[in-house]
Amino acid sequence: MARVLQIEDDPNNRRLVQKLLGAAGHEVIEAEGGVEGLRLAREMLPDLVLVDINIPDLDGYEVTLRLRGMPALKDVPIVAITAEADRDSTLAVGCDGFIAKPIDATHFAETIDRFLQGHREWTDDETEFLLRERTQKIVEHLEKKIVELSETNKRLEDVARLRREFLQNVSHELATPMTPVVGYLRLLLNEELGPLTDLQRKCLGSVETSTQRLRSVVDTLLDVSSLETGQMHYYARAYDFGEVAVSALAQMRPKFEERDVTLVERIPDVPLRAQGDPDKLLRAMIHVLDNASKFTPIGGQVAVEVRPEGDAHLLFSVADSGPGVRPEHIARIMEPFYQVDGSVTREQGGVGLGLAFARRVTEALGGGIEISSPPAGEVAERQLSGTLVELRVDRAPDRPETPSP
Numbered sequence: 001m002a003r004v005l006q007i008e009d010d011p012n013n014r015r016l017v018q019k020l021l022g023a024a025g026h027e028v029i030e031a032e033g034g035v036e037g038l039r040l041a042r043e044m045l046p047d048l049v050l051v052d053i054n055i056p057d058l059d060g061y062e063v064t065l066r067l068r069g070m071p072a073l074k075d076v077p078i079v080a081i082t083a084e085a086d087r088d089s090t091l092a093v094g095c096d097g098f099i100a101k102p103i104d105a106t107h108f109a110e111t112i113d114r115f116l117q118g119h120r121e122w123t124d125d126e127t128e129f130l131l132r133e134r135t136q137k138i139v140e141h142l143e144k145k146i147v148e149l150s151e152t153n154k155r156l157e158d159v160a161r162l163r164r165e166f167l168q169n170v171s172h173e174l175a176t177p178m179t180p181v182v183g184y185l186r187l188l189l190n191e192e193l194g195p196l197t198d199l200q201r202k203c204l205g206s207v208e209t210s211t212q213r214l215r216s217v218v219d220t221l222l223d224v225s226s227l228e229t230g231q232m233h234y235y236a237r238a239y240d241f242g243e244v245a246v247s248a249l250a251q252m253r254p255k256f257e258e259r260d261v262t263l264v265e266r267i268p269d270v271p272l273r274a275q276g277d278p279d280k281l282l283r284a285m286i287h288v289l290d291n292a293s294k295f296t297p298i299g300g301q302v303a304v305e306v307r308p309e310g311d312a313h314l315l316f317s318v319a320d321s322g323p324g325v326r327p328e329h330i331a332r333i334m335e336p337f338y339q340v341d342g343s344v345t346r347e348q349g350g351v352g353l354g355l356a357f358a359r360r361v362t363e364a365l366g367g368g369i370e371i372s373s374p375p376a377g378e379v380a381e382r383q384l385s386g387t388l389v390e391l392r393v394d395r396a397p398d399r400p401e402t403p404s405p
């Protein structure tokens with residue numbers, strides 16, 4: 001009885017070889033790819049190796065070269081099972097023999113026995129041997145790199161999973177205690193728990209402002225977490241794109257005033273019908289306006305324009321006179337947590353989720369986000385020098401609405 005290592009990715013071929021060699025009294029150990037085959041060969045020191053040429057990661061030639069470079073396997077026969085055309089190449093890399101596919105079931109076990117008894121199909125050739133030795137070194141290096149890469153890859157996948165879980169846990173842990181804080185604050189401010197002095201009202205007012213800010217960060221964390229885990233739910237209802245923009249601007253206006261930023265707006269007074277989730281779109285617009293306000297220096301300018309783009313899309317454009325974003329950062333600032341300059345945001349607040357959120361939301365609404373710096377064109381007839389962010393969504397067809405069932 002011999003122990004045969006079979007390196008083959010096709011389960012049908014593996015089964016056939018198992019059956020034929022099992023019946024002849026041999027034990028067959030299986031590997032599905034080159035790297036796994038090499039590992040098993042080192043561990044089990046087989047009596048014979050059967051190798052297919054087209055296998056994942058390292059192919060049959062590379063596996064053979066590598067096996068031939070291992071002193072412990074010097075005398076172990078390696079037999080390639082592959083197409084007739086590969087015969088010379090398989091012998092050149094160091095195989096002792098060759099079995100053509102499809103396998104001839106009647107003589108297979110017999111052929112294997114002959115190799116086990118010392119039959120070899122090659123003749124000694126010194127130059128070929130030297131060449132093979134060189135190539136073995138290259139493949140040895142290649143194998144190490146593949147193993148390293150697949151380990152790194154696994155680690156990176158683990159890190160990404162841990163990050164997703166962390167985000168999910170943290171956002172829930174933060175969101176839960178927010179509910180009573182917001183609730184009691186409302187009760188206090190409404191004087192349902194007794195009258196307030198002016199000083200108390202002023203203090204509670206600033207507690208409320210901070211709470212709102214905290215809450216908006218937690219909401220964004222929750223949103224991004226559900227986006228990353230694929231659990232984000234979108235409503236699909238008819239809404240007016242212009243109205244959403246107007247309400248985003250209304251919410252952000254005090255912030256622009258606070259920083260003495262001039263706001264130029266152009267929002268057409270016609271219905272701009274769309275279909276989707278207006279609440280999430282509102283949050284996406286607020287994020288873009290928030291960036292424009294916080295990255296534009298005091299006394300700067302921000303231009304906002306809403307318009308249809310052809311028949312298919314609606315556009316919300318925000319340009320600012322801020323410092324701009326360098327080209328190498330443009331794609332990256334749409335990734336979660338990426339911030340160009342941590343110091344600015346430490347001053348102004350922010351965790352780096354606004355654009356990631358806006359991007360995912362607009363993509364889910366049939367459009368996307370585009371950033372150019374300096375702005376690729378005019379917004380509300382102004383050519384500003386900083387950054388232009390455009391949010392694009394699908395337009396609903398212009399026909400009378402059919403009531404949804």
Ligand SMILES: Nc1ncnc2c1ncn2[C@@H]1O[C@H](COP(=O)(O)OP(=O)(O)OP(=O)(O)O)[C@@H](O)[C@H]1O
Nearest residue numbers: 291295333339340341345350351352353354355387
């Ligand atoms: N209008 C802008 N001008 C200059 N830089 C910008 C602008 N908008 C975004 N950025 C850069 O992109 C980064 C990512 O923006 P994003 O809105 O995703 O996060 P944030 O504003 O830092 O935090 P958050 O939005 O979560 O409060 C910012 O930190 C900033 O470096």
Ligand SMILES: [Mg+2]
Nearest residue numbers: 287291350354
């Ligand atoms: Mg932001």
